[in-house]
Amino acid sequence: MDFAIKGDILYSKSLNKVVEYDNSYLICVNGKSDGVYKRLPAKYKGIKVYDYTGYLIIPGLVDMHLHAPQYMFIGLHMDLKLLDWLNKYTFPAEAKYKDIRFAKKAYDIFVKDLTLTATTRFAMFATIHNDATLYLMNELEKTGFKGYVGKVNMDRNSPKYLVETTNKSIKDTLKWIESCENLKNIKPIITPRFIPSCTDKLMKELSKIMKEKNLPVQSHLSENRSEIEWVKELVPRVKSYEEAYDMFDMLGTVTNSIMAHYVWPDENGIKLMKNRNVWVAHSPSSNRNLSSGIAPIGRYLREGIKVGLATDVAGGSYLSMFRAIEDTITTSKIRNCLYDSEYYNVTIEQALYLATLGGGEFFGKVGSFEKGYEFDAIVLNERDIPTVLMSELTLLERFERYIYRSHTNVYAKFIAGKKIV
Ligand code: GUN
Ligand code: FE
Numbered sequence: 299m300d301f302a303i304k305g306d307i308l309y310s311k312s313l314n315k316v317v318e319y320d321n322s323y324l325i326c327v328n329g330k331s332d333g334v335y336k337r338l339p340a341k342y343k344g345i346k347v348y349d350y351t352g353y354l355i356i357p358g359l360v361d362m363h364l365h366a367p368q369y370m371f372i373g374l375h376m377d378l379k380l381l382d383w384l385n386k387y388t389f390p391a392e393a394k395y396k397d398i399r400f401a402k403k404a405y406d407i408f409v410k411d412l413t414l415t416a417t418t419r420f421a422m423f424a425t426i427h428n429d430a431t432l433y434l435m436n437e438l439e440k441t442g443f444k445g446y447v448g449k450v451n452m453d454r455n456s457p458k459y460l461v462e463t464t465n466k467s468i469k470d471t472l473k474w475i476e477s478c479e480n481l482k483n484i485k486p487i488i489t490p491r492f493i494p495s496c497t498d499k500l501m502k503e504l505s506k507i508m509k510e511k512n513l514p515v516q517s518h519l520s521e522n523r524s525e526i527e528w529v530k531e532l533v534p535r536v537k538s539y540e541e542a543y544d545m546f547d548m549l550g551t552v553t554n555s556i557m558a559h560y561v562w563p564d565e566n567g568i569k570l571m572k573n574r575n576v577w578v579a580h581s582p583s584s585n586r587n588l589s590s591g592i593a594p595i596g597r598y599l600r601e602g603i604k605v606g607l608a609t610d611v612a613g614g615s616y617l618s619m620f621r622a623i624e625d626t627i628t629t630s631k632i633r634n635c636l637y638d639s640e641y642y643n644v645t646i647e648q649a650l651y652l653a654t655l656g657g658g659e660f661f662g663k664v665g666s667f668e669k670g671y672e673f674d675a676i677v678l679n680e681r682d683i684p685t686v687l688m689s690e691l692t693l694l695e696r697f698e699r700y701i702y703r704s705h706t707n708v709y710a711k712f713i714a715g716k717k718i719v
Contacts, residue, residue: 300327302342303675303712305350307334308693309357309667310651313599318693323347324355326673329715333669348717350677353709354696356650357665358418358674359619360657361609363516363558363579365423366434366447367392367401368612369408376587376615380522383588383613385457392425392450393460401430409437413718414707416619418674419661420445421516421556421579423489426452426462428474439484442716444661444672448489448516449474453500468503475511483714485513492518493529493542505546514554514660516579517543520567521559522590540567550574554660558610559584560598561591568601577604577660580652582625584613592633595626595652596642606657607649616705623649624701646698677710 303326307319325332325342338347368388375387395401424431424447431449438447449471453464462470475486488508490496496504508515520526520539533542543549543557551574558579563571571578580593598605607622608614614622630644644652658665664672680688680696682704688696711719 299346300325300342301346301348302326302338303348303350303355303677305353305355305677306693306696307355307667308697310647310655310665313651314645314647316647316650316694320693321351324667324675326712326715329673331667331669331671331673334667348710350710354678354680354693354700355675356678356697357654357658357667358676358711358713359416359653360606360661360665361417361420361619361622362556362577362606362657362660363421363581363608364611364614364617366405366408366611367395367423367425367430369411369617370404372612372617373615374612378588379524380588380590381524381528389457389460393457395425395427395430398429398433401427402433405430405434405437409434409441411617412443413441415617416676416708416711417617418444418676418711418713419658419664421487421660422447423450423491423516424448426450426460426467426470428470428477431474432477435478435481435484439481442483442713442718444483444714446485446487446514446516448487450489450491451500451504452491452495454497455494464497464500464503467500468507471504471507475507475513488513488515490515490517490548492525493539494525494532501546501548505548508548509552512553514556515548516556517548517558519543519557519560520562520564522588523562526562538564538567540564540570544570544574550576556606556660558608559590559593561585561593563594568603572601572603575604577606577657579606579608579610579657580626581608581610581614581622582629583615583622584610586625586629587615588613592629594633594638595644596630596634597638599644599648600642604656604659605652606660607653618705619653620701620705623653626652646694646701649701650697673712673715675712676708679706679709680704682706
């Protein structure tokens with residue numbers, strides 16, 4: 299069904315440029331945007347209009363990296379750094395998803411809560427367990443989400459209650475990919491957890507599957523300094539962590555690739571990241587909670603590296619992409635004053651771009667209201683913001699104030715033209 303939504307419409311054209319259409323109509327035809335108009339064109343006379351007059355409308359937000367199973371302990375266990383945090387809290391929690399009854403309970407809550415947020419697209423980690431992963435994918439599909447979910451692979455350096463043999467990891471991955479062929483909107487993504495938890499043999503086989511099935515890949519890269527030292531010991535023949543993925547063609551040479559965090563780039567490896575068009579998934583909340591560092595996003599933007607924003611639940615302590623936008627800006631300023639003042643702070647225009655088009659391009663034509671883009675739209679509820687001078691603000695200023703002053707769930711949400719909220 300074709301329809302229009304009416305309100306104050308704001309979206310990114312490019313990294314530093316936004317466009318604003320106050321009191322206008324955004325048209326949806328066959329799940330795609332048919333453009334923004336000040337007055338409803340004659341050819342759309344009679345179509346349904348959702349009237350959000352006075353409300354701010356922006357493209358849906360893209361969460362480039364989060365762990366669905368970890369939502370059960372979100373906001374807890376913030377006392378350790380990455381490797382100890384994984385061993386003490388994360389692995390025991392993920393092991394619970396072997397029990398499908400537990401998994402159903404936990405994933406039902408996760409999907410219900412995610413539905414209310416601004417997130418419309420995502421690339422998500424599940425666990426090593428096929429049944430639980432398929433349940434999660436089916437529930438997300440039913441809700442109307444679009445995005446990628448990965449069955450996680452781990453065949454070394456993992457506790458005995460959360461590890462696979464190499465052969466089982468490969469067999470289960472193939473079975474899982476087959477089992478989700480019937481899903482239309484939730485797609486599989488190859489997901490080696492990170493280099494420390496995957497043997498060379500497993501990486502080789504996953505790379506083969508990735509190529510044969512033409513699937514994208516997601517993993518973690520250079521998040522924590524102890525992790526980077528460990529990778530040097532585990533893979534002594536490569537010069538950088540980046541190369542440890544590149545030697546299995548998992549750095550964007552064959553299919554699209556998302557690498558989470560990338561807090562500590564290697565000076566040679568960073569050239570690979572740029573040349574291979576890899577997406578860096580930036581999670582300022584996780585960077586801070588696990589005291590990993592602050593990824594140099596200003597530098598990546600200047601060097602033309604692709605960046606999307608992420609919550610990284612539950613290293614990140616919120617599901618809200620609005621908060622990821624705020625923290626991207628504020629942590630870039632801390633980094634700027636501590637280390638590299640030659641790199642610019644991330645601006646509100648840039649942060650909006652990163653949370654929409656920046657990550658959106660990974661999913662195709664996503665993250666904009668230009669004609670032909672998938673119709674992912676959210677309507678913001680500005681009721682917590684003082685309305686004094688509201689009429690004198692630009693739409694970008696209203697968005698900025700919303701980001702700093704309000705973290706409410708969305709007032710309405712559409713994904714590929716389907717009304718979700
Ligand atoms: N590196 C490997 N696994 C994880 C994880 O679950 N979370 C984060 N933040 N980093 C990881
Ligand atoms: Fe992560």
